[in-house]
Amino acid sequence: QVQLQESGPGLVKPSQTLSLTCTVAGDSITTxxxxxxxxxxxxxxxxxWIGYIGYDGSTYYSPNSPSLKSRxxxxxxxxxxxLTLQLTAVTPEDTAVYYCAxxxxxxxxxxGSWGQGTQVTVSS
Numbered sequence: 421q422v423q424l425q426e427s428g429p430g431l432v433k434p435s436q437t438l439s440l441t442c443t444v445a446g447d448s449i450t451t452x453x454x455x456x457x458x459x460x461x462x463x464x465x466x467x468x469w470i471g472y473i474g475y476d477g478s479t480y481y482s483p484n485s486p487s488l489k490s491r492x493x494x495x496x497x498x499x500x501x502x503l504t505l506q507l508t509a510v511t512p513e514d515t516a517v518y519y520c521a522x523x524x525x526x527x528x529x530x531x532g533s534w535g536q537g538t539q540v541t542v543s544s
């Protein structure tokens with residue numbers, strides 16, 4: 421069974437860079453055909469898929485929000501079995517619960533295991 425655990429700062433100031441880490445246990449992030457995703461849920465809103473880093477290191481970011489896409493970077497450390505989300509120039513609109521999830525396909529819609537999520541608040 422795959423387990424994912426998000427970690428990072430709970431509070432970030434506007435204009436700073438948010439950096440979150442997801443540690444994966446129970447499977448390798450290089451296992452064929454998995455797409456390790458970041459997803460967020462702003463308060464009072466639905467889930468928003470941010471993007472993924474694939475088993476082969478490829479990345480894809482959601483085109484639904486160009487402003488989010490231009491500020492997002494997803495990377496990985498295979499030696500630690502971790503993936504990282506970096507979001508630059510954050511604003512209060514980036515306040516959300518952030519999740520990492522095991523993507524079963526490269527479509528941003530099909531997920532297996534999820535982390536429990538981590539609350540990030542952007543505020544001065």
